[in-house]
Amino acid sequence: MTQKTKLEILGPYTPEHEGPFALLCGVNQPIECNVHSVVEGSAFVTSEYMGRTPFIASVHNIKNAREVPVAREFWVNEYAGGGLSVYASKEEAKNYKVCLRRTIHVREVMPGESE
Known part of the structure; x- marks a missing residue:
C-alpha cells in the first residue's frame, strides 16, 4: 500500500509560494492545481481533477497548501x-x-x- 496524502491549507495564494496550491470549489476536498498566471484577481490554472483542461478561477479560491500524510x-x-x-x-x-x-x-x- 502506498502512502496517501491530503492537502493542508496554509493560507491565501501568494506568488512566492512554490506549491502545491489548492483550489477550493464545490467538492468536499481541496483540489491540487497548478497556477500558471494571475491577472487582476483571476488565475489561469490546470488540475488533474479537471482532466488538465486549462480554466480560469478566482484567486480567492486558490490557496497555498502543503501535502501532509494520511x-x-x-x-x-x-x-x-x-x-x-x-x-x-x-x-x-x-x-x-x-x-x-x-x-x-x-x-x-x-x-x-x-x-
Missing part, C-alpha cells in the same frame, strides 16, 4: 482455514462472512501521534 486504514478478515483477505472498508469486509473467524481493523500510527 494514516492508512484497512480491515483484514481472518478465515477458519487460515486465509487472510484485506479490504479497504469495514462494509466491504462484512460482505465476506463465510467461515469468518474475525475481522481485524488496522490503522497506521503517524509520527507524533500518541498510542
